Amino acid sequence: MKNIVLIGFMGTGKSTIAHCLSEVYGYEVLEMDEEIVRREGMSIPDLFETKGESYFRNLETSLLIEMQSRRGMVISCGGGAALREKNVEEMKKNGKVVLLTAQPETILERVKDDENRPLLKGNKNLEFIQDLMEKRREKYEAAADIMLAVDGKCVQDICSEMMELLGMENTLKEKR
Numbered sequence: 001m002k003n004i005v006l007i008g009f010m011g012t013g014k015s016t017i018a019h020c021l022s023e024v025y026g027y028e029v030l031e032m033d034e035e036i037v038r039r040e041g042m043s044i045p046d047l048f049e050t051k052g053e054s055y056f057r058n059l060e061t062s063l064l065i066e067m068q069s070r071r072g073m074v075i076s077c078g079g080g081a082a083l084r085e086k087n088v089e090e091m092k093k094n095g096k097v098v099l100l101t102a103q104p105e106t107i108l109e110r111v112k113d114d115e116n117r118p119l120l121k122g123n124k125n126l127e128f129i130q131d132l133m134e135k136r137r138e139k140y141e142a143a144a145d146i147m148l149a150v151d152g153k154c155v156q157d158i159c160s161e162m163m164e165l166l167g168m169e170n171t172l173k174e175k176r
């Protein structure tokens with residue numbers, strides 16, 4: 001089975017949903033951020049600080065290319081991965097790209113105690129989140145094969161809605 005690539009703003013639930021897809025449908029999870037941290041031996045804030053954002057973005061591109069030789073993966077991308085055209089190109093070669101969306105209020109609630117997102121450092125307020133989301137919207141939407149709003153839904157429902165939209169539910173359940 002082809003890979004599923006999850007994109008969307010920080011806090012839209014990409015990781016949680018990836019793990020649910022793994023449990024219910026048998027996908028293997030690749031957490032891009034986690035994998036980069038593991039390989040580089042450095043946290044995301046430290047990577048941004050010492051090597052710079054574009055170094056980090058290049059690592060994202062390489063990882064997306066690497067995953068093309070794998071099957072049955074759900075790739076949970078960092079929130080900025082889909083902003084680069086080259087990354088989107090490489091995402092599409094992996095399989096279907098799914099954009100998760102959420103209201104800024106939902107995002108703020110989820111990220112408010114998190115210290116691991118350098119872009120939100122000192123910016124944990126609705127106005128900043130709304131503004132950054134708006135700036136990214138066009139690129140996110142252009143990258144997506146399907147879009148899914150997550151507000152007020154439980155993880156299981158989001159996963160089954162996604163598989164239905166992708167027309168993949170039945171095929172995959174047989175694999176369990």
Ligand code: S3P
Nearest residue numbers: 009010011033078079080117118
């Ligand atoms: C980023 C999102 C983060 C992480 C980095 C940059 C972004 O991932 O890759 O902090 O530019 O939106 P999450 O979406 O998993 O928080």
